[in-house]
Amino acid sequence: MTTTSGAVHPRAAEARALAVAVLTYKRPADIAEALPQLAAQAVSVSSRFDRVEVIVVDNDPAESARELVESFALTAEVPVRYCPEPVSGITAARNRALAEGAGSDILVFIDDDERPSPEWLVDLVATFDRGDAVAVVGPVISRFDVQPDPWIEAGEFFRRRRMPTGTPVSVAATNNLLLDLRTVRRIGLVFDPVFGHAGGEDTMFTRTLHERGGRLVWCDEAIVWDVVPAERTTRSWVVRRAFSSGNSWSLTSIALADGPLARVRARLTGIAKGGVRAAGGALRLVGGVLTRSVRHRAKGTRTLARGAGMVSGVFGYSYEEYRRSS
Structure with missing residues:
Protein backbone atom coordinates (compact mmCIF):
# COMPACT_ATOMS: atom_id res chain seq x y z
CA MET A 1 0.00 0.00 0.00
CA THR A 233 -25.23 14.07 25.38
CA THR A 234 -26.96 16.10 28.07
CA ARG A 235 -27.79 19.76 27.68
CA SER A 236 -25.71 20.73 30.68
CA TRP A 237 -22.62 18.93 29.34
CA VAL A 238 -22.73 20.49 25.86
CA VAL A 239 -23.31 23.98 27.28
CA ARG A 240 -20.35 23.59 29.64
CA ARG A 241 -18.24 22.43 26.70
CA ALA A 242 -19.21 25.55 24.72
CA PHE A 243 -18.30 27.72 27.73
CA SER A 244 -14.98 25.89 28.09
CA SER A 245 -14.15 26.43 24.43
CA GLY A 246 -14.59 30.19 24.71
CA ASN A 247 -12.80 30.27 28.04
CA SER A 248 -9.69 28.50 26.74
CA TRP A 249 -9.57 30.69 23.64
CA SER A 250 -9.28 33.88 25.73
CA LEU A 251 -6.80 32.33 28.14
CA THR A 252 -4.53 31.15 25.32
CA SER A 253 -4.82 34.45 23.44
CA ILE A 254 -3.63 36.34 26.51
CA ALA A 255 -0.88 33.82 27.22
CA LEU A 256 0.39 34.13 23.63
CA ALA A 257 0.46 37.93 23.71
CA ASP A 258 4.00 39.31 23.64
CA GLY A 259 4.37 42.09 26.19
CA PRO A 260 2.03 44.20 28.38
CA LEU A 261 0.53 46.22 25.52
CA ALA A 262 -0.23 43.10 23.50
CA ARG A 263 -1.87 41.51 26.53
CA VAL A 264 -4.07 44.58 26.97
CA ARG A 265 -5.10 44.33 23.31
CA ALA A 266 -5.81 40.62 23.74
CA ARG A 267 -8.00 41.31 26.76
CA LEU A 268 -9.91 44.09 24.99
CA THR A 269 -10.40 41.85 21.97
CA GLY A 270 -11.66 39.05 24.19
CA ILE A 271 -14.13 41.37 25.91
CA ALA A 272 -15.36 42.77 22.60
CA LYS A 273 -15.70 39.45 20.77
CA GLY A 274 -17.00 37.60 23.80
CA GLY A 275 -19.45 40.36 24.62
CA VAL A 276 -20.81 40.44 21.08
CA ARG A 277 -21.25 36.66 21.11
CA ALA A 278 -22.91 36.66 24.51
CA ALA A 279 -25.28 39.47 23.60
CA GLY A 280 -26.07 38.00 20.19
CA GLY A 281 -26.63 34.59 21.70
CA ALA A 282 -28.92 35.99 24.36
CA LEU A 283 -31.00 37.83 21.76
CA ARG A 284 -31.26 34.71 19.63
CA LEU A 285 -32.26 32.67 22.67
CA VAL A 286 -35.01 35.13 23.56
CA GLY A 287 -36.15 35.19 19.95
CA GLY A 288 -36.28 31.42 19.97
CA VAL A 289 -38.40 31.42 23.11
CA LEU A 290 -40.82 33.95 21.59
CA THR A 291 -41.08 32.11 18.26
CA ARG A 292 -40.94 28.64 19.83
CA SER A 293 -37.96 27.79 17.65
CA VAL A 294 -35.86 24.95 19.05
CA ARG A 295 -33.05 25.81 16.63
CA HIS A 296 -32.79 29.43 17.70
CA ARG A 297 -33.03 28.55 21.40
CA ALA A 298 -30.29 25.95 21.13
CA LYS A 299 -27.95 27.95 18.90
CA GLY A 300 -28.51 31.06 20.99
CA THR A 301 -27.60 29.15 24.14
CA ARG A 302 -24.47 27.78 22.48
CA THR A 303 -23.31 31.23 21.32
CA LEU A 304 -24.14 32.79 24.68
CA ALA A 305 -22.14 30.12 26.54
CA ARG A 306 -19.10 30.51 24.30
CA GLY A 307 -19.21 34.29 24.61
CA ALA A 308 -19.53 34.10 28.39
CA GLY A 309 -16.56 31.75 28.46
CA MET A 310 -14.48 34.20 26.43
CA VAL A 311 -15.29 37.10 28.74
CA SER A 312 -14.62 35.05 31.87
CA GLY A 313 -11.21 34.05 30.49
CA VAL A 314 -10.30 37.70 29.99
CA PHE A 315 -10.74 38.23 33.72
CA GLY A 316 -8.60 35.25 34.63
CA TYR A 317 -11.22 32.61 35.32
CA SER A 318 -10.15 29.13 34.19
CA TYR A 319 -12.85 26.52 33.83
CA GLU A 320 -11.19 23.24 34.81
CA GLU A 321 -13.03 20.85 32.57
CA TYR A 322 -10.70 17.91 33.32
CA ARG A 323 -10.47 18.30 37.11
CA ARG A 324 -10.73 14.88 38.73
CA SER A 325 -12.17 14.06 42.08
CA SER A 326 -9.79 11.12 42.47
Whole structure:
Protein backbone atom coordinates (compact mmCIF):
# COMPACT_ATOMS: atom_id res chain seq x y z
CA MET A 1 0.00 0.00 0.00
CA THR A 2 1.40 3.40 -0.92
CA THR A 3 1.11 6.37 1.37
CA THR A 4 1.66 9.05 -1.20
CA SER A 5 0.55 10.19 -4.61
CA GLY A 6 3.31 11.97 -6.50
CA ALA A 7 6.72 13.08 -5.30
CA VAL A 8 7.55 13.22 -1.61
CA HIS A 9 8.73 16.60 -0.34
CA PRO A 10 12.48 16.34 0.43
CA ARG A 11 12.10 17.40 4.05
CA ALA A 12 9.20 15.02 4.60
CA ALA A 13 11.19 12.17 3.09
CA GLU A 14 13.83 12.61 5.80
CA ALA A 15 11.28 11.57 8.44
CA ARG A 16 11.95 7.85 8.91
CA ALA A 17 10.33 6.98 12.26
CA LEU A 18 6.69 7.38 13.28
CA ALA A 19 4.82 6.79 16.53
CA VAL A 20 1.08 6.76 17.14
CA ALA A 21 0.28 8.01 20.65
CA VAL A 22 -3.02 7.25 22.37
CA LEU A 23 -3.87 8.63 25.82
CA THR A 24 -6.11 6.67 28.16
CA TYR A 25 -7.61 7.05 31.63
CA LYS A 26 -9.75 4.31 33.18
CA ARG A 27 -11.33 3.24 29.90
CA PRO A 28 -10.46 -0.45 29.58
CA ALA A 29 -13.16 -1.22 27.01
CA ASP A 30 -12.13 1.72 24.83
CA ILE A 31 -8.41 0.98 24.84
CA ALA A 32 -9.08 -2.72 24.22
CA GLU A 33 -11.09 -1.82 21.12
CA ALA A 34 -8.74 0.92 19.93
CA LEU A 35 -5.40 -0.93 20.19
CA PRO A 36 -5.91 -3.49 17.40
CA GLN A 37 -7.10 -0.73 15.08
CA LEU A 38 -4.13 1.51 15.86
CA ALA A 39 -1.68 -1.34 15.41
CA ALA A 40 -3.23 -2.07 12.01
CA GLN A 41 -2.95 1.61 11.10
CA ALA A 42 0.75 1.56 12.00
CA VAL A 43 1.27 -1.51 9.82
CA SER A 44 -0.40 0.32 6.92
CA VAL A 45 2.44 2.88 6.77
CA SER A 46 5.30 0.55 7.74
CA SER A 47 6.67 0.45 4.18
CA ARG A 48 7.08 4.24 4.28
CA PHE A 49 9.12 4.31 7.49
CA ASP A 50 12.10 2.49 8.94
CA ARG A 51 10.30 2.19 12.28
CA VAL A 52 6.71 2.53 13.45
CA GLU A 53 5.24 1.96 16.91
CA VAL A 54 2.20 2.57 19.09
CA ILE A 55 2.60 4.34 22.43
CA VAL A 56 -0.11 4.07 25.10
CA VAL A 57 0.09 6.75 27.80
CA ASP A 58 -1.91 5.72 30.86
CA ASN A 59 -2.82 8.69 33.08
CA ASP A 60 -4.26 6.46 35.79
CA PRO A 61 -1.86 6.34 38.80
CA ALA A 62 -3.10 2.79 39.45
CA GLU A 63 -1.87 1.79 35.96
CA SER A 64 -5.14 0.07 35.22
CA ALA A 65 -4.36 -0.33 31.52
CA ARG A 66 -0.94 -1.95 31.98
CA GLU A 67 -1.94 -5.61 31.88
CA LEU A 68 -4.20 -5.18 28.88
CA VAL A 69 -1.64 -3.20 26.84
CA GLU A 70 1.32 -5.39 27.69
CA SER A 71 -0.67 -8.52 26.88
CA PHE A 72 -1.68 -7.11 23.50
CA ALA A 73 1.92 -6.08 22.77
CA LEU A 74 3.08 -9.71 22.95
CA THR A 75 1.39 -10.58 19.66
CA ALA A 76 1.12 -7.20 17.91
CA GLU A 77 2.62 -6.81 14.44
CA VAL A 78 4.32 -3.54 15.47
CA PRO A 79 5.96 -2.50 18.75
CA VAL A 80 3.40 -1.38 21.33
CA ARG A 81 4.73 0.38 24.43
CA TYR A 82 2.93 0.99 27.71
CA CYS A 83 3.93 4.31 29.33
CA PRO A 84 2.41 5.30 32.68
CA GLU A 85 2.04 8.99 33.58
CA PRO A 86 0.99 9.29 37.23
CA VAL A 87 0.76 13.11 37.24
CA SER A 88 -2.91 13.98 36.81
CA GLY A 89 -4.00 16.04 33.85
CA ILE A 90 -4.22 16.02 30.09
CA THR A 91 -1.12 18.21 29.74
CA ALA A 92 1.08 15.81 31.70
CA ALA A 93 -0.17 12.91 29.58
CA ARG A 94 0.47 14.71 26.30
CA ASN A 95 3.94 15.77 27.42
CA ARG A 96 4.67 12.16 28.36
CA ALA A 97 3.76 11.20 24.79
CA LEU A 98 6.15 13.83 23.44
CA ALA A 99 8.92 12.53 25.68
CA GLU A 100 8.27 8.88 24.81
CA GLY A 101 8.28 9.78 21.13
CA ALA A 102 11.77 11.26 21.36
CA GLY A 103 13.16 8.59 19.05
CA SER A 104 10.60 9.33 16.33
CA ASP A 105 10.41 12.02 13.68
CA ILE A 106 6.61 12.04 13.55
CA LEU A 107 4.10 11.68 16.38
CA VAL A 108 0.41 11.17 15.69
CA PHE A 109 -2.12 11.86 18.46
CA ILE A 110 -5.49 10.13 18.80
CA ASP A 111 -7.74 9.60 21.84
CA ASP A 112 -8.81 6.28 23.31
CA ASP A 113 -12.51 7.03 22.70
CA GLU A 114 -11.93 7.55 18.97
CA ARG A 115 -11.83 5.08 16.10
CA PRO A 116 -9.84 5.75 12.92
CA SER A 117 -11.28 5.47 9.44
CA PRO A 118 -9.71 2.68 7.33
CA GLU A 119 -7.13 4.90 5.56
CA TRP A 120 -6.71 7.41 8.41
CA LEU A 121 -2.96 7.17 8.95
CA VAL A 122 -2.21 6.62 5.27
CA ASP A 123 -4.05 9.84 4.48
CA LEU A 124 -2.35 11.87 7.23
CA VAL A 125 1.09 10.72 6.09
CA ALA A 126 0.27 11.31 2.41
CA THR A 127 -0.72 14.91 3.14
CA PHE A 128 2.44 15.40 5.20
CA ASP A 129 4.58 13.93 2.40
CA ARG A 130 3.17 16.27 -0.23
CA GLY A 131 4.36 19.51 1.37
CA ASP A 132 6.42 21.26 4.02
CA ALA A 133 3.81 21.26 6.80
CA VAL A 134 4.92 20.64 10.38
CA ALA A 135 1.46 19.39 11.37
CA VAL A 136 -1.49 17.76 9.65
CA VAL A 137 -4.98 18.00 11.14
CA GLY A 138 -7.90 15.71 10.44
CA PRO A 139 -11.66 15.91 11.07
CA VAL A 140 -13.48 14.37 14.01
CA ILE A 141 -17.04 13.10 13.50
CA SER A 142 -19.19 12.10 16.44
CA ARG A 143 -21.02 8.82 16.84
CA PHE A 144 -23.42 8.44 19.75
CA ASP A 145 -24.20 5.67 22.21
CA VAL A 146 -27.66 7.22 22.52
CA GLN A 147 -29.32 9.63 20.13
CA PRO A 148 -29.03 13.24 21.42
CA ASP A 149 -32.28 15.04 22.02
CA PRO A 150 -33.56 17.38 19.27
CA TRP A 151 -32.37 20.50 21.16
CA ILE A 152 -28.73 19.34 21.06
CA GLU A 153 -29.01 18.36 17.40
CA ALA A 154 -30.63 21.69 16.50
CA GLY A 155 -27.81 23.56 18.24
CA GLU A 156 -25.19 21.59 16.28
CA PHE A 157 -23.13 21.21 19.45
CA PHE A 158 -21.21 18.28 17.99
CA ARG A 159 -20.71 19.73 14.53
CA ARG A 160 -17.03 20.37 13.75
CA ARG A 161 -15.27 22.10 10.91
CA ARG A 162 -14.53 20.51 7.54
CA MET A 163 -12.48 22.01 4.71
CA PRO A 164 -10.61 20.92 1.59
CA THR A 165 -7.40 18.95 2.05
CA GLY A 166 -4.36 21.22 1.99
CA THR A 167 -6.16 24.19 3.55
CA PRO A 168 -3.84 26.03 5.97
CA VAL A 169 -5.09 26.26 9.57
CA SER A 170 -3.80 28.18 12.57
CA VAL A 171 -5.12 26.05 15.43
CA ALA A 172 -6.01 22.40 15.99
CA ALA A 173 -7.15 19.91 18.57
CA THR A 174 -4.80 17.06 19.39
CA ASN A 175 -7.32 14.25 19.05
CA ASN A 176 -6.45 13.84 15.35
CA LEU A 177 -3.09 15.45 14.75
CA LEU A 178 0.19 14.52 13.06
CA LEU A 179 3.22 16.43 14.37
CA ASP A 180 6.70 16.79 12.92
CA LEU A 181 8.64 16.26 16.13
CA ARG A 182 11.82 17.60 14.58
CA THR A 183 10.27 21.06 14.50
CA VAL A 184 8.61 20.65 17.90
CA ARG A 185 11.99 19.77 19.44
CA ARG A 186 13.83 22.53 17.59
CA ILE A 187 11.62 25.25 19.04
CA GLY A 188 11.43 23.58 22.47
CA LEU A 189 7.64 23.34 22.42
CA VAL A 190 5.73 21.37 25.05
CA PHE A 191 2.17 21.45 26.35
CA ASP A 192 1.75 24.20 28.94
CA PRO A 193 1.02 22.72 32.41
CA VAL A 194 -1.14 25.76 33.20
CA PHE A 195 -3.83 24.08 31.10
CA GLY A 196 -3.48 20.69 32.80
CA HIS A 197 -7.07 20.49 34.01
CA ALA A 198 -8.69 23.35 32.13
CA GLY A 199 -8.39 22.06 28.60
CA GLY A 200 -7.09 24.31 25.88
CA GLU A 201 -3.61 22.81 26.06
CA ASP A 202 -3.94 21.76 22.42
CA THR A 203 -5.12 25.24 21.41
CA MET A 204 -2.12 26.80 23.13
CA PHE A 205 0.29 24.25 21.65
CA THR A 206 -0.86 24.49 18.05
CA ARG A 207 -1.32 28.25 18.07
CA THR A 208 2.23 28.58 19.40
CA LEU A 209 3.50 26.20 16.73
CA HIS A 210 1.75 28.25 14.05
CA GLU A 211 2.95 31.60 15.37
CA ARG A 212 6.54 30.39 15.46
CA GLY A 213 6.45 29.74 11.77
CA GLY A 214 5.06 26.24 11.56
CA ARG A 215 2.68 25.44 8.71
CA LEU A 216 -0.42 23.45 9.72
CA VAL A 217 -2.62 21.95 7.01
CA TRP A 218 -5.93 20.14 6.88
CA CYS A 219 -6.48 16.59 5.61
CA ASP A 220 -10.19 16.06 5.13
CA GLU A 221 -9.92 12.36 4.30
CA ALA A 222 -8.21 11.44 7.60
CA ILE A 223 -11.40 11.01 9.63
CA VAL A 224 -11.61 9.71 13.16
CA TRP A 225 -14.92 8.79 14.76
CA ASP A 226 -15.54 10.19 18.24
CA VAL A 227 -17.54 7.72 20.34
CA VAL A 228 -19.78 9.91 22.53
CA PRO A 229 -21.16 8.24 25.67
CA ALA A 230 -24.62 8.99 26.98
CA GLU A 231 -23.35 11.22 29.79
CA ARG A 232 -21.96 13.65 27.20
CA THR A 233 -25.23 14.07 25.38
CA THR A 234 -26.96 16.10 28.07
CA ARG A 235 -27.79 19.76 27.68
CA SER A 236 -25.71 20.73 30.68
CA TRP A 237 -22.62 18.93 29.34
CA VAL A 238 -22.73 20.49 25.86
CA VAL A 239 -23.31 23.98 27.28
CA ARG A 240 -20.35 23.59 29.64
CA ARG A 241 -18.24 22.43 26.70
CA ALA A 242 -19.21 25.55 24.72
CA PHE A 243 -18.30 27.72 27.73
CA SER A 244 -14.98 25.89 28.09
CA SER A 245 -14.15 26.43 24.43
CA GLY A 246 -14.59 30.19 24.71
CA ASN A 247 -12.80 30.27 28.04
CA SER A 248 -9.69 28.50 26.74
CA TRP A 249 -9.57 30.69 23.64
CA SER A 250 -9.28 33.88 25.73
CA LEU A 251 -6.80 32.33 28.14
CA THR A 252 -4.53 31.15 25.32
CA SER A 253 -4.82 34.45 23.44
CA ILE A 254 -3.63 36.34 26.51
CA ALA A 255 -0.88 33.82 27.22
CA LEU A 256 0.39 34.13 23.63
CA ALA A 257 0.46 37.93 23.71
CA ASP A 258 4.00 39.31 23.64
CA GLY A 259 4.37 42.09 26.19
CA PRO A 260 2.03 44.20 28.38
CA LEU A 261 0.53 46.22 25.52
CA ALA A 262 -0.23 43.10 23.50
CA ARG A 263 -1.87 41.51 26.53
CA VAL A 264 -4.07 44.58 26.97
CA ARG A 265 -5.10 44.33 23.31
CA ALA A 266 -5.81 40.62 23.74
CA ARG A 267 -8.00 41.31 26.76
CA LEU A 268 -9.91 44.09 24.99
CA THR A 269 -10.40 41.85 21.97
CA GLY A 270 -11.66 39.05 24.19
CA ILE A 271 -14.13 41.37 25.91
CA ALA A 272 -15.36 42.77 22.60
CA LYS A 273 -15.70 39.45 20.77
CA GLY A 274 -17.00 37.60 23.80
CA GLY A 275 -19.45 40.36 24.62
CA VAL A 276 -20.81 40.44 21.08
CA ARG A 277 -21.25 36.66 21.11
CA ALA A 278 -22.91 36.66 24.51
CA ALA A 279 -25.28 39.47 23.60
CA GLY A 280 -26.07 38.00 20.19
CA GLY A 281 -26.63 34.59 21.70
CA ALA A 282 -28.92 35.99 24.36
CA LEU A 283 -31.00 37.83 21.76
CA ARG A 284 -31.26 34.71 19.63
CA LEU A 285 -32.26 32.67 22.67
CA VAL A 286 -35.01 35.13 23.56
CA GLY A 287 -36.15 35.19 19.95
CA GLY A 288 -36.28 31.42 19.97
CA VAL A 289 -38.40 31.42 23.11
CA LEU A 290 -40.82 33.95 21.59
CA THR A 291 -41.08 32.11 18.26
CA ARG A 292 -40.94 28.64 19.83
CA SER A 293 -37.96 27.79 17.65
CA VAL A 294 -35.86 24.95 19.05
CA ARG A 295 -33.05 25.81 16.63
CA HIS A 296 -32.79 29.43 17.70
CA ARG A 297 -33.03 28.55 21.40
CA ALA A 298 -30.29 25.95 21.13
CA LYS A 299 -27.95 27.95 18.90
CA GLY A 300 -28.51 31.06 20.99
CA THR A 301 -27.60 29.15 24.14
CA ARG A 302 -24.47 27.78 22.48
CA THR A 303 -23.31 31.23 21.32
CA LEU A 304 -24.14 32.79 24.68
CA ALA A 305 -22.14 30.12 26.54
CA ARG A 306 -19.10 30.51 24.30
CA GLY A 307 -19.21 34.29 24.61
CA ALA A 308 -19.53 34.10 28.39
CA GLY A 309 -16.56 31.75 28.46
CA MET A 310 -14.48 34.20 26.43
CA VAL A 311 -15.29 37.10 28.74
CA SER A 312 -14.62 35.05 31.87
CA GLY A 313 -11.21 34.05 30.49
CA VAL A 314 -10.30 37.70 29.99
CA PHE A 315 -10.74 38.23 33.72
CA GLY A 316 -8.60 35.25 34.63
CA TYR A 317 -11.22 32.61 35.32
CA SER A 318 -10.15 29.13 34.19
CA TYR A 319 -12.85 26.52 33.83
CA GLU A 320 -11.19 23.24 34.81
CA GLU A 321 -13.03 20.85 32.57
CA TYR A 322 -10.70 17.91 33.32
CA ARG A 323 -10.47 18.30 37.11
CA ARG A 324 -10.73 14.88 38.73
CA SER A 325 -12.17 14.06 42.08
CA SER A 326 -9.79 11.12 42.47
